[in-house]
Amino acid sequence: MTRLGIITIGQAPRTDLTPEITALLPRAAVVERGVLDGLTRAGIEARPPRADEHALTTRLADGSPVVIGESLVMERLPGVLAELERETDAVLLACTGGFPRLEHAKPLFVPDRMIAFGAAALLGETGRLGVLCPLPEQREDTAAKFGRRLPAGARVLTEACSPYTGTGEELAAAAARLAAGGAELLALDCVGYTGEMRARAAAASGLPVVLARSVCARLAAEVLDSLDARTGAAS
Template identity: 35%
Template sequence: MGTRHAPRIAIITMGQAPRPDVLPELLALLGDVRYDEFGALDGVSDAIIAERAPRADELSFLTRLRDGTHVILEAGFVTRQTEALVEAVDGQGYDLLILAMTGLMARPQTRTPLVHGQYTLDAWISALATGNSRIGIIYPLTSQRSAFSDNDYGTLLQSSHATIGGHHGAHLADAIDRVSGADLIVMNSVGYTAEMAQQVARTSGKPVVTACRIIASTARLRLAEIAGKPLDLPAKTYTGVELLKRLSPAGEPLTRRESEVLVHALEGAANKFIGRTLGISHRTVEIHRSRAMLKLGATSAAELIWRALTQPER
């Protein structure tokens, strides 16, 4: 029986390698892989970087240099650098290329399987933003916010104030306030770390996901497809009753009917289905559901599921 070799991947970032703010979070989810890291600005002199500062409202990207400083550059320059790097890396025997960046709209054509950070994020958000879902998106820069505002995500609550101070941690509290009405918050930059996501989650009380996690999870799926084997992920299924038990008690106790309705809602059931199951009208279901949500201080079943899964077993 042959020895199984770890897949070989190329991780391409927007700035300069190494990126200690990005790689640990990616690799933690990718598992046993061999990787090489490349930065689109590797080898670019400080003088050229200084010349590529954007003008006025020109589309621009914020990224990190090797020395840890952050710079804002015109998007066209970064895009050309990235495309040239992808072309150079493609065909070098990698099993997968990962564009670990957001904002890049160009779609390089490669022979090697490619995970495109921005298109991965777009697909993920589009899949979630259905019906009355409210997605909060924190962008690094105002110009990026305007560039993506035409995407059909349903209801978007957007903030571009998280990096006005020149790095990813600046003005984060203001960004949180601007998206706190969302059901789910997406931090749309690989420079937003897990620690920042935890801060946003604590302050907003809402589920938060980072671009790094979305990109890495997609890359794991692609690696599993390439290897021709199922992705080995531990999983546990919870019933609505179990999820409700894990939630912190409401300030005002739920009635028996409110609890029954909520149990079905936590399992993803629609109001009409709940009504048929319980022998009541869907309008009555809506009333009990809204009262239960009000007592628990939540706006959606998705928010309650996230709360339940982040609580220790009781």
């Protein structure tokens, strides 16, 4: 059986995330690791995001949310990735944040590109894409990330609602505002957003919604199935 490594930028296990991903990968065994594994909350909070870096939100092993800086992630991520590659056939980075290029020896699934290019492929040449991101301070970067991948005549609208601390009502209201602003398609740009949240956003907006975690899992399944077939042919 093919083994897929999942790296969260928080702590493993991610009981809010992994079951939805594994449901879409019935022929893969999953191995989880967290960039913050082994750190205490006090140690993490002693390294808040700097003013000049991207802020990211994630979840700790006890289920509580935390906001961290990209620099803390990048100090630890390469080592976690290298270790996990020794145990698996491919790795999924469970974060839609944009990171510098990571050295890897096996297939690496990067949601940042997968959700942005996927949404662009579904949008018309002059369409409006509504994107929901976790933090208000992420909205500008989110608009730029998707804007780079969209056709020249398309537009990006953004709203913020955390999948970890926001309520269902707040998420629905944000989705409705995007629809009222003219969005034709919604993208939930964080792997923390769940299938239930997608359904709520779709109901509130009346629009089709693409969910980062399922987009990544479905595309990963395509590659993992081919790895299975290759292994079977070799044997």
